[in-house]
Amino acid sequence: MGRVTSLLDRADTPAPAPVLPPLRIGPITVATPVVLAPMAGVTNRAFRTLCREAGRSTGFDPGLYVAEMVTSRALVERNEAALRIVTFGGDESPRSAQVYGVDPATVAAAVRIIAAEDRADHVDLNFGCPVPKVTRKGGGAALPWKRRLFTDIVRAAVDAAEPYGVPVTIKMRKGIDDDHLTYLEAGRIAEGLGVAAVALHARTAAQHYSGVADWESIARLKEAVRTVPVLGNGDIWSAEDALDMVRRTGADGVVVGRGCQGRPWLFADLAAAFNGSDARVRPGLREVADVLYRHGELMIDYYDGDEHRGVRDLRKHMAWYLKGYAVGGETRHALARVSSLVELRELLDGLDLTIGYPGSDAEGQRGRAGSPKTPHLPYGWLDSRDLDTEFEAKLREAELSVSGG
Structure with a gap:
């Protein structure tokens, strides 16, 4: 992390007073109870490296960094892009993957590939x-409405991973909408089936990312699920937000998603905060530019030296990194179209690198939260909590008609 993490040296020496005990996920101990949420197109190996380096820079053990979601069918088919997602760096430990699927047999097969081939140390199931x-x-967030299907998928995944000692967790939302909440029931079911932890994004599917996360629902889930850790997710934009969440809800740890987009150094703040330190990273534009360029280098490495692909994939991060900093519209537009490391370096060097940290303008919401949306669901999905025979057959046909492995 270079210049950014060096800013921590200016803060007070961290005090050895952890806010929470270590997070235990089956046989895995996570000293700092902070989890990087899997985000499609974001939490690849390059971004995870930046976040992990930031956490380690504090001198405290880092948290858990989850790879972006991979579909179970793609894994079973040995799809190249899917296998890339569950390929980790040599210094990544523990390795954490998230799987999505709608058929128990296919999810089990995917989890078995990950566990038997030693591709990850932990598997999370996406129900959010x-x-x-x-x-x-x-x-996703629609699936727990069908209780038996949810139960069958979780059981299949836990059973597939168990012989290899790989813990399985779940991440979910409150439900489909306020009239179709599922999180308390789903949490209890998953706990009974042997999952190692349960994480809740405290919004419904209908909310998408709009409005305010309902942290009270995390507290209610913590009361309902008593034997495994409960993690809270939603509206954690700063280390102070994370501390506030655990104090208000009793959660055993936090899951951080959008708040770290363009701010991998947030994990330095979180590591410090959860270990009783008030040290915080407040980067000026020079430090941000250094991290952004390193991100580009890591992206190219992730894509096996394909510079155009790596830098092109970096474009989505530009607005997040530069949020709040005085960078002209023309330069922002050029950065959003950058296609090589040389061009990236030239554009970054052309910034006014004397600009300091802009305070709260650089924090908070990343991108557009959007507005509530009516969830897109299969026809008749809400008519019953049970899965009808016709739809179940379609699920199995879609998931099991695969080639390869």
């Missing part, structure tokens, strides 16, 4: 994605 292409198939 609110995007239409997932929920219209009955997946």
Whole structure:
């Protein structure tokens, strides 16, 4: 992390007073109870490296950094992009993968590939994605509404991972909307089936990312699930937000998503905060530019030296990194179209690198939260908590008609 993490040296020496005990996920101990949420197109190996380096820079053990979601069918088919997602760096430990699927047999097969081939040390199941292409198939945040299907998937995944000592966790939302909440029931079911932890994004699928996260629902889940850790997710934009969440809800740790986009150094703040220190990273534009360039280098490495692909994939991060900093519109537009490291370096060197940290303008919401949306669901999905025979057959046909492995 270079210049950014050196800013921690200016803060007071961290005090050895952890806010929470270590997070235990099966046989895995996470000294700092902070989890990087899996985010599609964001939490690849390059970004995880930046976040992990930031956490380690504090001198405290870092948290858990989860790879972006991979579909179970793609893994079973040995899809190249899917296998890349569950390929980790040599210094990544523990390695954490998230799997999505709507058929128990296919999810089990995917989890077995990860566990048997030693591709990850921990598997998380996605029951929280609110995007239409997932929920219209009955997946993500829509799936726990079908109790037996949810039960069968969780049981299949736990059973597939158990012989290899790989713990399985779940991440979910409150439910489909306020009239169709599922999180308390789903949490208890998963706990009974042997998951190692339960994480809740305290919004419904209908909220998408709008409004305010309902932290009280995390407290209610903590009361309902007593034997495994409960983690809270939603509206953690700063280390202070994370501390506030655990104090208000009793959560055993936090899951951080959008708040770290363009701010991998947030994990330095979080590591410090959860270990009783008030040290915080407040980077000027020079430090941000250094991290952004390193991100580009790591992206190229992630794509096996394909510079154009790596730098092109970096474009989405530009606005997040530069939020709040005085950078002209023309330069922002050029950075959003950058196609090589040389061009990136030239554009970054052309910034006014004397600009300091802009305070709260650089924090808070990343991108657009959007507005509430009516969830896209399979026809008749809400008519019953049970899965009808016709739809179940379609699920199995879609998931099991695969080639390869």
